[in-house]
Amino acid sequence: MALDLVAVALPTPLRRCFDYLVPPELRACLPPGVRVEVPFGRRQLIGLVVSAPRQAEGGGYQYKPVSRVLDPAPLAPPDWLKLVLWAAEYYQYPVGEVVAAALPAPLREGRPALGRQARRLGLTGAGRQALALLPARAHRQRALLSALAAADLQLLAGEASGFDAAVLRKALEQQWVEERDAVAEPGARTAAPPLSAAQQQALAALQSAPPGFSVSLLEGVTGSGKTELYLRLAEQTLLAGRQVLVLVPEIGLTPQLSARFAERFGAAVASFHSGMTEVERNDAWLAVAARRVQVLVGTRSAVFAPFADLGLVVVDEEHDASYKQQEGFRYHARDLALLRAKECAAMAVLGSATPALESLAHARSGRYRHVRLEQRISGRAPPPAQLIDLNVYPTRHGLTEPLLAAVSRHLEAGGQCLLFINRRGYAPTLLCEVCHWTAPCRHCDARMTLHRARGRLVCHHCGHEELPPRVCPSCGGARLLPVGEGTERIEDALRNHFPGHRVERFDAERLRGGDKLERLLDEVRARKVEILVGTQMLAKGHDFPALSLVGVVNADQALFSADFRAVERLGQLLTQVAGRAGRAEQSPHPAEVLIQTREPQNPQLRLLLGAGYGALAERLLAERAEAGLPPSGHLVLLRAEAPHMTEAQVFLRGARDLALAMLDGASEVQLLGPAPAPMERREGRYRAQLLLQASRRAPLHRLLPGWLDQLEALPAARRLRWSLDVDPIDLF
DNA sequence: AGCACGCCGACT
């Protein structure tokens, strides 16, 4: 007997879809991309139709019928669904969970696909009169009305107004405030600033890409004005009636960039990131599908926004590791963005001052167009970096005399100083002077970091906290010494050394919650802060016009790391930090970059400082080719964690044997391990991994589906946590 | 993942 069936993706960890009977009257209502409610076991679930209804022989199976269709039309165009299905296959992750990651929560849970629209609020004549007559205690109404007296409030799709809902409701009721049409105007609203000669050249090079799909790597030093080029390309795309996706690596960078886009393009712009509420994200998502929004600025997950006609994809700071999701569905947003662009015949631009080796390799092979922007807008070359040898100069609280002297010099000349140290807390180790005991975390193979102001020892791997012991728990010795330094200690040392100068610390601990980062950055720009101490969050994207000295307290951690990407990352980080200095014309003092190191002869460090990131990248690419590592080879990592190391090892050995049985001896796929993770125990669990390596993707990816089916059937697989990471960027 | 079914220990 022939049956009408549709395949439905459901939110379960099963790596397959499920077929449902199509009642005859619903046959026309079930195109791919609509949501349905279906019975699944004893539950009712919301799922997504992923195939057109098809005729099939029953084969005796009792299929269940679709219970309900939620959408009159597909939620998103076919290329969106294609991206979702492709990602599920490529990352070998359950389709239903990929769909769940690609849909905002309200849609996932079956809420109707109705979004709130972009709005514009304006002050009425009555409102203007009311503003003069408001009683003094009505300060919240006053704030609202005076803000609107200055300018209409333009709210993007899904954006909160920033005013209390009750206050807004009252003002609308009183007709002090009215809703006006929020017009999404194509083209620029505010005039674009003129381009430098170098920018003009780069823009011309970008624009000379053939119509349709193309990828350009825009390699532009910090301060060279890449953002203005994105804006120009976006304007052109909008005038052609197509939409724009701009990806940024982290939420902290969205306000700046979306503000610049909104300033230029008005209501056509929306943001999308994890700091928004689910409802806000839902509104933005739906507005993109309905073409009420033309430009979306967002983090990783914005790559799944349902563009109706995507014409331009920008991936800013494309080298940034935040684009790779590090748990669950481990996708790389940059890679998916390129796939997306290809399917939509859109132009893709990868922007960075320090491109990933992957992207450089593609540029070198001609697969990407390589556009360089080597001149800063200011015309000033980035300052040269100099090394301070920690074997020669003693330190106090991590700082050498030459570095402190440089800080004095720049402060006297009215410049700002940035001290970079990629470690939070006061000191990474608490050491007993007598027996050399160090404070360990009871859940991890790691030392506890001393946070002195909080009076706590904190493990940065699991979050465990303890009170520091008074005496050594091992020998009873009374002299426990903080060894090494973190941001807090550097901050203290600088406060003591430069009393009367304002020192501010920038790290996750200090800036937790709210808009503290934004507020502090404003104070930096207003020159109220003279010395900045911080972690890598200071290296990313922010503009400090008056900054003239960058000091790197210690560059050495990465030089000893086991991770094969450590030196690439160090090169990117040092280049990005150094790029914060001397960006603006009004920089009061020639800029300087000083790097403290115990390894001044390190060849990679010298190459970076002498010949720049590009030269280091060339060297690293050659090394990767030699070792068969990315981008010259391809990796898949199977991780496992269990209460005891033997359980993890037994599972991974089983996995290895299955893979060996599936591969013939001559296969290009190499298996490495199983081996314990670099940190064997973390959060109380033992971790190990099995690495698959191949010079070509095809044989590796051919292996995966069948291998995973067998892995899931392994009895050991049920008793521990394991996951597959395709194209891993960290080896645990 | 959920959610059932199923077969062994300490409690009203």
Next chain:
DNA sequence: GTCGGCGTGCTC
């Protein structure tokens, strides 16, 4: 005698 532990099996 039952409530409940988590092993194992299935979900169109």
